[in-house]
Amino acid sequence: MTLRIRQIVLAARDLEQTVAQLTSVLGLQVCYRDPGVAEFGLANALMPIGDQFLEVVSPTRPDTAAGRHLDRHGDSGYMLLLQTDDFPRDRARFDELGVRTIWESKRPDIAAVHLHPKDIGAAIVSVDQPQHAADWPWAGPNWRDYVSGQGAKRVLSVTVGAVNPTAMASQWAKVLDTSAPTNRGEGKLIELNGGELRFESAPADVLSAFELLVDNREAILKAAREQGLQADGDVVRCCGTDFRLSSAS
Numbered sequence: 001m002t003l004r005i006r007q008i009v010l011a012a013r014d015l016e017q018t019v020a021q022l023t024s025v026l027g028l029q030v031c032y033r034d035p036g037v038a039e040f041g042l043a044n045a046l047m048p049i050g051d052q053f054l055e056v057v058s059p060t061r062p063d064t065a066a067g068r069h070l071d072r073h074g075d076s077g078y079m080l081l082l083q084t085d086d087f088p089r090d091r092a093r094f095d096e097l098g099v100r101t102i103w104e105s106k107r108p109d110i111a112a113v114h115l116h117p118k119d120i121g122a123a124i125v126s127v128d129q130p131q132h133a134a135d136w137p138w139a140g141p142n143w144r145d146y147v148s149g150q151g152a153k154r155v156l157s158v159t160v161g162a163v164n165p166t167a168m169a170s171q172w173a174k175v176l177d178t179s180a181p182t183n184r185g186e187g188k189l190i191e192l193n194g195g196e197l198r199f200e201s202a203p204a205d206v207l208s209a210f211e212l213l214v215d216n217r218e219a220i221l222k223a224a225r226e227q228g229l230q231a232d233g234d235v236v237r238c239c240g241t242d243f244r245l246s247s248a249s
Contacts, residue, residue: 002085002193003176005155006128006136007046007053008210009079010239011066015058018075018239019045022054025223025236026212026243027151032140042066046139048147049212052155053139055079056239065102065124076240077207079114079124080158081138082176082192087111087129090177099175109137120175121168122160122205127176151220152212156246157195159209161202169199209235209242217245 012018022028028047037044037057041064044057057078059067069078084090091113094101100116102124112128130136136143162168169181169188181188187200202208214220217234224231229238236243 003082003127003178004193005052005080005158005195006083007055007079007081007126007138008077008155008158008207009055009057009081010076010241011069011073011078012056012058012075012239013070015043015045015056018056018058019047021227021229021238022056023047025220025227025229025238026054026214027148027216027220028054029146029148031143031146032138034138034140040064040066046143048139048143049152050147050154051134051136053081053136053143054152054155073204073206074240077123077158077210079126080207081112081126081128083133084127084129085133087113087127090127093177094175097175107137109135115175121171122162123207125172125176150216152214154213155195155210156213157198157211157244158207159198159200159211159242160205161208162199162205163202165199165201168205169197172197172199207241209244211244211246214245214247217247220245 030045031048032046041061042057043060047054099119101113102116103114105112110130115125117124165187173181178190181190190197221231224236234245
């Protein structure tokens, strides 16, 4: 079984302002706005990063899960979608472990389940398997037409901020059936297929950073400053989240 990072999700109070900042700074294009997220009281925008995706969601009505997340954490990382090659096995394991699910879909083109954040920690994690591994139906029918030729190229890692990163990493490894976490500085690391999950000490449990492979770091930093965003060293801060820029794959 393999797992890979396929989509990262931010929650923002102001959807359009956040999308405008991300597209301008990271050189991305909006490929799709999914009417289906209205089921959750949300509006959204998806942007491809190679064959991975950055999504921003914003509540459109009171008393939504995203709205409660924003009340607790402000604009910040909200969800992580992992692509599996064995959905039935994963789904059976969640039941065996007593991991609660908050939403599930089995469409002909993709199967997905959202795990309860209290049972994995820090975020809603979705485990998804498209019918064809290279496809991603959540991003609309023409997402490949919007893959940018410059700027952000790939999502290399996701950082989970945690009050107890050791315990958090162990829980994620158990639920996702990955290899055991290893030490990384003062935190923990779980290796995925072509990416990493990093667990670092933080005041609250929340997705805190994403590392992106980029081809024009200085231009991104300049664009971030022009947008009034914090840009220090190799880090751009947008939507309460650190985007760490890497030029090495």
